[in-house]
Amino acid sequence: MEAFIRLSSQLHLVFIVFLCALIVINLYLLKSDRTFVKLSKRLELIAPQYYIVLSAIFFTGIIVMAVQQFTFSLSVWVMIVVWVGIVAFGIRGHKLYKKLERTEVSQNAYKAYATKKYLLDLVALIVTSILFYTVH
Ligand code: HEM
Structure with a gap:
């Protein structure tokens, strides 16, 4: 049982590190000087992984909680609130993306939203993890 708890909590942590890596890749793509069509193709490629890793964080978190x-x-x-916030603002971003017009203003507004969202996700992940280790 001890080993199972340790494994779940280690996996929880591994998926948080994965999520941080995906955020950094997203931010790099958003800052790189690509055409919007190329950028959106790359972002669409990463988006499913982002939500799979988020589900894995939730799943491993639930296992640790159940134990x-x-x-x-x-x-x-705090972890649960942060998780719900990341998913909720992700859905909002997706809606914005679907409504995108082919104008530069609209594309730049989306880029600004996505950059701010990923930066906030990263800060929230780091602050939540620091909170856990300082409280424990
Ligand atoms: C995305 C936001 C989240 C972050 C940044 C986060 C971060 C962490 C960290 C750093 C640990 C310590 C792991 C270790 O030292 O092995 C931890 C433990 C834990 N997490 Fe999360 N987590 C998040 C989401 C969740 C969710 C959604 C749940 C529940 C559904 C959850 C439940 C837990 C539980 C139960 C523990 C063990 C707590 C304890 O031992 O007192 N976490 N989390």
Whole structure:
């Protein structure tokens, strides 16, 4: 049982590191000087991985919680709120992307939103992890 808990919590951490790596790749693509068509193709390629990794974080988190008989500490509440926030703003970004017009203004507005969103995701992941280790 000990080994199972350790494995789930290590996997939880590994997926958080994966998510950080995907955020950095997204930010790099958004800052690179590509045409919007090329950029959107790359972003569309990464988007599914982003949500698969987010689900894996949730899944491993639930396993650790189940083993700990669903005791909600402050850091776990923060993790859940951050997770829901990342997904909710991701859905908003997707809606914006679907409504994109072929004008530079609209494309730049989307790029600005996506850059801000990924930066905030990264900050939230780091702050949440720091909170967990300082509280423990
Ligand atoms: C995306 C946001 C999240 C971040 C940044 C995050 C971060 C972390 C970190 C760094 C740890 C410590 C892992 C270790 O040292 O092995 C941890 C543990 C844990 N996480 Fe998350 N997590 C997130 C989402 C979630 C979600 C959505 C859940 C629940 C559904 C969850 C449940 C847990 C539990 C139960 C633990 C163990 C807590 C304890 O041992 O007291 N996390 N998380």
